[in-house]
Amino acid sequence: MRQFEADFRAFLGVPHAFAISSCTAALELSAVLCDLKPGDEVIVPAHTFAATAIPFARTGATLKWADIDPATRVVSPETIAPLINKKTKAIVVVHLYGLPCDMTRISALAKEHGIKLVEDAAQALGASADGELAGTFGDFSCFSFHGHKNISTLGEGGMLVVKSPQDAAKVPGLRHNGGRPYPDRGESYWIPAMSDVDFDIPGFWPYNFCIGEVQCALGSALLKRVAATSEKRKVRAQKFILALSEFKELTFQSTPKNCTHAWHLLPAQYDGSRFKKTRDDLIRTLAYEFGVQTVVQYYPLYRYPLFKKAGFGEASCPNTDRYFDNMLSFPFQEWMPEEEFELMIELTRKALTRLRS
Numbered sequence: 001m002r003q004f005e006a007d008f009r010a011f012l013g014v015p016h017a018f019a020i021s022s023c024t025a026a027l028e029l030s031a032v033l034c035d036l037k038p039g040d041e042v043i044v045p046a047h048t049f050a051a052t053a054i055p056f057a058r059t060g061a062t063l064k065w066a067d068i069d070p071a072t073r074v075v076s077p078e079t080i081a082p083l084i085n086k087k088t089k090a091i092v093v094v095h096l097y098g099l100p101c102d103m104t105r106i107s108a109l110a111k112e113h114g115i116k117l118v119e120d121a122a123q124a125l126g127a128s129a130d131g132e133l134a135g136t137f138g139d140f141s142c143f144s145f146h147g148h149k150n151i152s153t154l155g156e157g158g159m160l161v162v163k164s165p166q167d168a169a170k171v172p173g174l175r176h177n178g179g180r181p182y183p184d185r186g187e188s189y190w191i192p193a194m195s196d197v198d199f200d201i202p203g204f205w206p207y208n209f210c211i212g213e214v215q216c217a218l219g220s221a222l223l224k225r226v227a228a229t230s231e232k233r234k235v236r237a238q239k240f241i242l243a244l245s246e247f248k249e250l251t252f253q254s255t256p257k258n259c260t261h262a263w264h265l266l267p268a269q270y271d272g273s274r275f276k277k278t279r280d281d282l283i284r285t286l287a288y289e290f291g292v293q294t295v296v297q298y299y300p301l302y303r304y305p306l307f308k309k310a311g312f313g314e315a316s317c318p319n320t321d322r323y324f325d326n327m328l329s330f331p332f333q334e335w336m337p338e339e340e341f342e343l344m345i346e347l348t349r350k351a352l353t354r355l356r357s
């Protein structure tokens with residue numbers, strides 16, 4: 001575990017990183033360390049995986065849903081700023097699909113208002129904004145090594161990056177049942193017991209969010225492959241996007257010039273209104289006529305029963321609604337053989353052509 005943490009600190013160029021059981025656990029500790037109370041507000045992306053928001057809801061704070069930018073399809077300073085008020089205590093951003101948000105400006109916004117900033121970088125290992133890696137901007141940044149992500153530590157795993165030394169000092173105890181060494185006890189080293197147990201946050205009971213050593217050993221090895229994996233994903237994504245560029249009805253996430261994309265996923269928006277066709281027509285045609293199974297991802301969180309029942313069913317996120325209702329995500333596993341990938345491009349071209357007639 002220590003080696004994986006040291007390797008990760010070196011990879012990201014940060015002083016404090018903690019290997020942890022999952023990205024959700026990292027988000028959970030981030031939410032706890034943000035010191036949120038009922039009545040406080042947290043700005044959370046509406047278009048993301050539920051784990052981005054759940055730990056913040058659990059604190060009793062009120063979730064305020066931030067819309068996406070229609071071109072990059074991630075939250076932006078423009079969609080976050082109007083939600084900030086005196087009750088706002090934290091901003092959570094997600095570098096969705098692997099594309100970093102505009103972190104230079106979002107960090108400035110958080111600093112200006114004295115608000116904590118949390119990065120959900122589960123999908124963005126190795127991505128960068130303005131030359132800085134995703135996960136180096138926030139007070140807390142959370143990474144996932146779940147089996148679906150760009151690198152995985154045997155199916156589950158995560159990393160929590162913490163900016164302040166004061167917060168970092170609290171993580172080992174919160175992560176492992178409040179355990180900590182006793183100060184030097186001299187000759188009677190066994191008195192009163194092997195290790196001490198205490199609160200790191202007064203009154204807040206600690207967890208066990210530890211990760212196994214085998215997972216960490218694999219994590220260290222896989223970190224060395226991040227650059228190569230990202231390059232392979234980039235080449236494929238660019239090939240796909242270029243091969244479909246004449247079909248203006250299909251648009252991809254636009255990557256700002258100052259950003260590098262980790263290409264975790266390959267989503268697109270379909271606007272077939274000129275041909276009187278919908279996204280569902282495209283998915284149906286791809287699946288049942290051409291055998292390409294695409295999926296629809298990241299249901300706006302305010303539409304889920306979980307958040308509705310908790311009173312977070314209201315949002316003003318027109319870009320999220322429009323994008324989600326017209327999006328589809330293409331199969332993009334790294335292990336997909338090249339021939340299959342090329343076939344998918346060919347069949348997608350055929351499906352789009354079919355829908356134009």
Ligand SMILES: *Cc1c(COP(=O)(O)O)cnc(C)c1O
Pocket residue numbers: 021022023024025048049051052094120122123143144145146156157158
């Ligand atoms: C996968 C994912 C998570 C959760 O990661 P786990 O390691 O499975 O807990 C959180 N946020 C986003 C955006 C994800 O894609």
